[in-house]
Amino acid sequence: MNIERSELTAGLDPYAVEALIAGQHGDPFSILGPHDGSGARIVRTFFPGAEGVDLVETAGGRVLARMHLIHPAGLFAGSVPVGAAYALNIHWPEADQTIEDPYAFPLLLGELDLHLISQGTHYALGRTLGAVAMEVDGISGVRFSVWAPNARRVSVVGDFNSWDGRRNPMRLRREAGIWELFIPRIGPGDRYKFEIVDQNGNLLPQKADPVARASEAAPATASIVASSTPFQWSDDNWMRTAAERRSGEGAMSVYEVHLGSWVRIPEEGNRWLDWIELSQRLVPYVADLGFTHIELLPIMEHPFGGSWGYQPLGLFAPTGRYGTPEDLAYFVDRCHAHGIGVILDWVPAHFPTDVWGLARFDGTALYEHEDPREGFHKDWNTLIYNLGRNEVKGFLIASAMEWLEHFHIDALRVDAVASMLYRDYSRDAGEWIPNKYGGRENLESVEFFKHLNSIIHQRCPHAFTVAEESTAWPGVTRPVEEGGLGFDFKWNMGWMHDTLHYMQNEPIYRKYHHGMMTFGMVYAYSERFMLPISHDEVVHGKGSLLEKMPGDEWQKLANLRAYLSFMWAHPGKKLLFMGSEIGQKTEWNHDGSVVWDLLDDPQHAGIQRLVRDLNTIYRDNPALQFGDLHSEGFDWIVGDDAENSILAMLRKDGSDDGKVLAISNFTPVPRSSYRVGVPAAGCWREILNSDAAVYGGSNHGNIEVWSEPMPSHGHQQSLLLTIPPLATIFLKLQQEVPA
Template sequence: MPSVQAQTTQVPSLLAEHDVYLFREGTHCRLYEKLGAHFATVDGVAGVQFAVWAPNAARVSVIGDFNGWAKDAHPCVPRTDHSGIWECFIPGVQQGDVYKFHIQSRHQGYAVDKADPFAIYAELPPRTGSRVWALDYAWGDQDWMARRRSANALDAPISVYEVHLGSWRRVPEEGQRFLSYREIAPLLAEHVQALGFTHVELLPIMEHPFYGSWGYQTTGYFAPTSRYGTPQDFMYLVDYLHQAGIGVILDWVPSHFPTDAHGLAFFDGTHLFEHADPRQGFHPEWNSAIFNYGRNEVRAFLLSSALFWLEHYHIDGLRVDAVASMLYLDYARPEGGWIPNHYGGRENLDAIEFLRQLNTAAYRDHPDIQTYAEESTAWPMVSRPVSMGGLGFGLKWNMGWMHDTLRYLQHDPLYRRHHHGQISFSIWYAFSENFILPLSHDEVVHGKGALIGKMPGDEWQQFANLRVLYGFMWAHPGKKLLFMGGEFGQRREWQHEESLEWHVLQYPLHACVQRWVSDLNRCQRAQPALHAQDFVPEGFAWVDFHDWEASVLSFLRRGPEGQDAEQDVVLIVCNFTPVPRAHYRIGVPQAGYWQELLNSDATAYGGSGMGNGGGAHTEAVPAHGYAQSLSLLLPPLSVLYLKPASG
């Protein structure tokens, strides 16, 4: 066997001097083209080029199927530029071969077998090896890619269906096995199209050893989980959804990672990717490691992961998980359990810089995508440009709206009059960020119960309350997100080991909720007033938010100024009690006939069938500052959408 020294001059490299410079600077966004395992031909011999960053290793070798996992068979050579990168070329390695890096550290006699941080495919868990793979695929989504800028635009009718692939639907006849990426593609596309959602958001599909983490404990930042198939199978799923006119958003987790021995933690016998001090590098809530955002090479690793999914998988957006945990040094930590920044503050300055760098790179290279921040605090300017001092995200999850709205609706309607501010408060900050309104997986797990179970009253009232929740949500400024199962009022709390309760759609009230969600989405798409000005005050106007005694809210949504601006307005009236209210007067900005676009109490949605016969004519009776008004019948526990009739 040739010695390491003998191989040194013969080892080819995919890294140019400029690559190493950008890597060490922390600005390289495409390291996946340079590190990891890549098919190559050297002196006419086909094989695979391996490269790994392990600056504190004394020795690195590639072990795998092709050498019987022998630690001395294929040693790597350290680059002479002090980058900490080790390389080797192994002839004859084939597609699908399993491998790891065997690392012997300079410190404490530490030796470990590590999965490739840049692996694009992995063994089926619980096995942890990386697979040599190529990403060849013939995409058929050219039409979608050409027009997705408008589909992802801030003035578009974005409505997101959040999905956990492993529990959306299973095969009960085969021991509740998962559907593969290819099996799920036509089923998911058909369902999403029927419901009128514009996008699908997938809980993390990046490789993760513990299925019960739902993907949030990521080890493979460049590999779609092999539980559902190959990388090409996942490409097929994205491609299929795109060809059906459906955007794809991925949940992405740069906030923390698990400490599994084969993963990133203590990678080369040192805390390479994470902080060494547990007050900075260990997350007490999630029992996981925290990335060291101040290390340039770590930032380059994460930037490359984000860009990888956008480029190789045609992903339309990244939802960045747990941003609050990144921004605050004292997040989930007791007094004395964290280290202040050099100004003495609690802000994680390195994480702030990384997030700005991330969004700058994503929008620079892919201006037709969006990034979404799951950020649960009042941190300012999350969805404002970096050039203005913001974090640069396209949108931010509105956790405040979600908490206040669910708390309000959980009150017995008899007592909602005492909590009226909970349902109206969100408007006062609705335009401070570009918000998306989430009813996500987090609200239907860990004993919280399903959404329908949060609603008070008997069965009819529970479903009526759920329809009110969705009607208010779709009318409220901001884009929409609903977790799977919520669209048909699933009764059981979400279980990641089981399929959704599809069988309940045989019962009318569940099927009626699904019809209601479908019609809300179609109305949102058809009415610019309900989506084109989600993020500016001009798109909203209160009619009356003072009627706390009746628990009624009324407001207007407006479309952009233009030729049809007078007709491009929608009146929303919410009755949050089971008491019908006849002759309820609502001031409106123009005279004429106002047609009923939607009525959540219609029998088609499982309601009692009360309403206004399809609409109402204005009367010259002043109300709410307007010269004209409507006298309406407000059905029990209902939401009405009305619009001026054209012509």
């Protein structure tokens, strides 16, 4: 069907045409696609570089009309009968291409979606914005959408259109500032970005998709259309029973891992393992050592490997470094099959300034604050999310839900919480803006954390959250309904700093710092604590955990064994960074690997065996679990023997026989005939001794000891013990008898 050329161009504003050709037009649907004419539908398309375009039948491909070139830049027009289904056959210089017309498809985002996005309450944002593979009227393709309310024009660019921003400009949904476009005949695996012209007409660097669910591995920066096919999980039983684990009443010991430096393959260019290999090697290793959880340093897509993931730009996309999103799901599924939960470090505090990322995304401070006193982190040279904007708050919460709901992640450890809670964090006077009441508290962050934790606990009963918070902010782990922030656990940074400082002293001086080992119990039940010996303590010149210990090689190893055993005896959930479980000598290097050859040395293999046994007795003894969260599960027996640097803790679970006594000697002097009061008469058996020969120790200690009716430490019964040098021993009440 052919009509006059004049009718094909009738009503076209020449200035609008020039804006479209120049890539400056904000409403491409007003020109492109089908438009009703007199008895026919006029179709216009824009294909710069094309030699010709035919309108063809969708079924069969018969030519309906040859389109006229109405502008030499590549604007074509033709006509089809009203109601006729058509496709476009494009004649490129080197090939022909047939596609459906992207500008013939209707609006796809619903009004409810737009409303929820604007309100910051669309928790399935990763399945709504970005690139969503779908079928429309039986035609497969991808719906692209992006929030850029201040842009003059937004286009989708990718391999499918030669990265030419003129070819696929999007339509603006003004009520929400969302641009959308359905592009047919592309799908999962296709690379793309958004090309944006700001409100002043400036062309910005092409931007990666903020909610992409897959990305190219760094240093490449394109987003990738992810599959919409659900992963076939096999962890139904794990998910059904996870709510019991979320309570925190049982044992929780966490193995913290930076995936890229856990194991490297020197024979293959020193490469790291992918998700499938990690499923086969890391998961069985962690299960064998008895850890209950693996915590992964951030695996969200991040441009700079040296940030260890703590400067992420793809908050919805697993980094491409280790494989596909489906491979990550497989890894999580394998963890659950081995009885291991997965914790992800998650960073809502800040993001890097890379021009292809979130920074001034549509030419304005969209995700960040405009004022650097609120929007710039001096410490990290990063930008701070503007949590006063509903869309930004919703973006972050939706990111959290993506990991918990779609990847079955068991917990998020929220990074840098302190930096978010205080407006003057790491800022001098005059470098920060007080809140509306004149205070230093960041009220927007407080509201964000309460909202985040409430939504997680409502929608994901299997999941919990952990705060990396280093100050005395009250109620971090108090429920939101009781005025708290709603986290389930908080890293006990004070305990970590105090105890490591104590251990770094030569034993002869430890008596002057004795309070550092006991002070943690003063506030141990003010929050629900996790004791973290994390990556931060073994990097940046701090040395490995082993090298913090004083003395010769034997003493260093003995100190480390004693300290780890003290940590497992102390109330609080446990976290240990990779390499510390084998007494690695060198500090962590993210470009290297854990020095696994150390396991050829029986002394280092002994450290590993000790950690395995500590996890076993922790798991098998409720007395070592109950006091993690309940004060009635802990008593000091000996807390004031600074002169001998001895500490004795009683862990109990409320039952008659649920009692474990842990005693630490932090000097190299064996203490024979050391009397310790106990609350029950009977036989106390040594269930772990960090000085045992099997761990590399001198084998001083006790097998079993019967109590004597001799008062000591406030109890009517006592034990006469041999306490090994630089060691911690655990004794369990085996048989209680009437006193």
